Amino acid sequence: MVLQAREGFLITSRAHVLVATAVPVERDAVAEAFTSPVVEVTLPGRTLHRTGTLDLVAAGVGPALAASSTASALTAAALRGAPYDLVVCAGIAGGFAPHAPVGSLVVADDIVAADLGAETPDGFLPVTELGFGTVGHRPPESLVRDLAAATGALTGGVLTVSTVTGSAARAAELRSRHPHALAEAMEGFGVAEAAAAHGTPVVEIRAVSNPVGPRDRVAWRIGDALAALTEGFGKLAPVLESWTQHDRNQ
Numbered sequence: 049m050v051l052q053a054r055e056g057f058l059i060t061s062r063a064h065v066l067v068a069t070a071v072p073v074e075r076d077a078v079a080e081a082f083t084s085p086v087v088e089v090t091l092p093g094r095t096l097h098r099t100g101t102l103d104l105v106a107a108g109v110g111p112a113l114a115a116s117s118t119a120s121a122l123t124a125a126a127l128r129g130a131p132y133d134l135v136v137c138a139g140i141a142g143g144f145a146p147h148a149p150v151g152s153l154v155v156a157d158d159i160v161a162a163d164l165g166a167e168t169p170d171g172f173l174p175v176t177e178l179g180f181g182t183v184g185h186r187p188p189e190s191l192v193r194d195l196a197a198a199t200g201a202l203t204g205g206v207l208t209v210s211t212v213t214g215s216a217a218r219a220a221e222l223r224s225r226h227p228h229a230l231a232e233a234m235e236g237f238g239v240a241e242a243a244a245a246h247g248t249p250v251v252e253i254r255a256v257s258n259p260v261g262p263r264d265r266v267a268w269r270i271g272d273a274l275a276a277l278t279e280g281f282g283k284l285a286p287v288l289e290s291w292t293q294h295d296r297n298q
């Protein structure tokens with residue numbers, strides 16, 4: 049939240065929010081929900097699209113590039129004295145049928161690195177069981193609740209994978225390891241790791257474009273999912289803008 053007016057800073061008490069999508073069409077679908085003009089701001093390797101108190105970045109596909117792009121944006125904001133209050137990872141996703149149908153919106157109550165670990169003869173071991181790091185980030189409960197209430201979105205786990213699921217067997221395996229998961233995508237955990245390094249709360253919002261399962265790329269309903277993303281952000285804009293730091297950990 050920017051409380052002070054200085055040259056080049058926003059004069060506002062509304063939350064300063066970074067939205068990270070994978071690709072530009074997702075970023076533009078989010079931007080369409082807002083009426084303020086878009087101003088482009090160049091960062092090392094990335095361009096921010098600024099609309100009001102919201103900055104949008106097409107952070108790239110996959111957790112590594114998404115983490116690096118998000119970290120750049122967070123660091124640049126901190127260095128100019130206007131740190132973000134909240135990071136939102138947004139975009140399209142695969143939905144676990146029948147729980148998250150195509151066209152539905154999902155707000156993550158858990159952002160899970162689903163393939164970060166080791167395969168063993170007895171099954172998959174998360175990296176935490178190998179003694180390293182973390183495999184999940186939990187968005188603030190009150191924010192998840194308010195976003196879901198504003199949009200009618202489903203709430204549940206959103207898995208981050210580096211390889212898009214392409215078979216029924218893999219989909220079933222992921223759901224058996226994560227029974228609460230509603231969707232899979234490729235950036236959430238990377239974005240969340242960057243946010244965590246800055247102590248910034250994070251949430252993930254996904255519109256379902258395809259079922260998780262046997263690969264059928266031509267059947268992906270990308271247009272419908274992008275429209276659901278625009279509609280969802282139109283409804284949740286007031287919730288994001290009124291997000292305040294004291295809501296953390298609630």
Ligand SMILES: O=C(O)c1cccc(C(=O)CC[C@H]2O[C@@H](n3cnc4c(=O)[nH]cnc43)[C@H](O)[C@@H]2O)c1
Binds near residue numbers: 232
């Ligand atoms: O081809 C297009 O027009 C197009 C438009 C918007 C987005 C795309 C993408 O390919 C985005 C890739 C992005 O989508 C997420 N995603 C969507 N479905 C799945 C899935 O079943 N499993 C994992 N990830 C999925 C993911 O976050 C990708 O980064 C294309």
